[in-house]
Amino acid sequence: KNEVEQSPQNLTAQEGEFITINCSYSVGISALHWLQQHPGGGIVSLFMLSSGKKKHGRLIATINIQEKHSSLHITASHPRDSAVYICAVKVTNDMRFGAGTRLTVKP
Amino acid sequence: DAGITQSPRHKVTETGTPVTLRCHQTENHRYMYWYRQDPGHGLRLIHYSYGVKDTDKGEVSDGYSVSRSKTEDFLLTLESATSSQTSVYFCAISPRGTEPTDTQYFGPGTRLTVL
Numbered sequence: 001k002n003e004v005e006q007s008p009q010n011l012t013a014q015e016g017e018f019i020t021i022n023c024s025y026s027v028g029i030s031a032l033h034w035l036q037q038h039p040g041g042g043i044v045s046l047f048m049l050s051s052g053k054k055k056h057g058r059l060i061a062t063i064n065i066q067e068k069h070s071s072l073h074i075t076a077s078h079p080r081d082s083a084v085y086i087c088a089v090k091v092t093n094d095m096r097f098g099a100g101t102r103l104t105v106k107p
Numbered sequence: 108d109a110g111i112t113q114s115p116r117h118k119v120t121e122t123g124t125p126v127t128l129r130c131h132q133t134e135n136h137r138y139m140y141w142y143r144q145d146p147g148h149g150l151r152l153i154h155y156s157y158g159v160k161d162t163d164k165g166e167v168s169d170g171y172s173v174s175r176s177k178t179e180d181f182l183l184t185l186e187s188a189t190s191s192q193t194s195v196y197f198c199a200i201s202p203r204g205t206e207p208t209d210t211q212y213f214g215p216g217t218r219l220t221v222l
Contacts, residue, residue, distance in 0.1 A: 004149060033210070043213035044199065080129030086149065094140070094165065095211065
């Protein structure tokens with residue numbers, strides 16, 4: 001079993017819909033990161049969370065440390081949000097990554 | 108973009124040949140990482156470096172070696188490439204490595220195909 005599990009693996013939405021991507025982990029962590037991988041392959045960091053909630057534009061990330069669970073929400077989704085979203089947890093010297101959620105937003 | 112480049116960006120090689128991938132940074136960050144990304148798997152750590160000549164193994168290090176003779180360059184070598192090493196390889200850098208809040212910055216990736 002992977003230490004970091006994401007769901008769903010694939011998600012298709014219509015423009016304007018509210019999106020939720022989930023991440024569960026089974027190891028002790030010091031922080032959790034959400035990353036975005038563009039269709040061209042580039043990977044960028046969206047959020048780093050150690051507790052609570054963070055918001056950046058239309059993106060909201062939450063974490064529940066006791067339940068070992070995090071969610072990434074996208075409000076008013078847009079076709080340009082189409083990408084792979086990756087959950088990663090910080091474990092001592094390195095990071096462990098989920099397999100990613102492929103989001104497609106149709107106009 | 109963080110100043111990270113990878114070379115080559117694409118490579119096709121044959122089984123049994125040696126291959127070296129290069130990661131170059133202009134940020135003077137201490138930590139550098141090599142990952143591979145395969146369908147159905149998350150990014151998996153191959154090796155990382157926490158300073159010049161200081162390296163350590165990651166989760167999937169078998170068949171790979173690394174070297175870091177300068178802060179800015181981190182080389183990944185496949186001594187004798189196998190088809191199972193066909194993958195997309197990403198380099199990443201971070202300033203503080205072990206700090207919980209540290210963020211990693213990723214290079215553009217190298218697509219390697221071993222025939």
